[in-house]
Amino acid sequence: MRINILLEAAETGERIYLTSKNRRNTPDRLELKKYSPKLRRVTVFKEVK
Numbered sequence: 001m002r003i004n005i006l007l008e009a010a011e012t013g014e015r016i017y018l019t020s021k022n023r024r025n026t027p028d029r030l031e032l033k034k035y036s037p038k039l040r041r042v043t044v045f046k047e048v049k
Helices: none
Strands: 002-009 017-022 031-036 041-047
Touching (some): 002 031, 017 031
Antiparallel strands (some): 002 041, 031 041
16 A cells, blocks of 8 residues: 655755655655755655655
């Protein structure tokens, strides 16, 4: 079953990306590299919800 998760920037704390993941295949917290408009570069976003 896929669930929706919110991604938060590790450096700035901004929460601007929403994605989904399969909890059975990925039980740990997701980390993706995404673009941060505040920093104007790609940074690590971590799962918060």
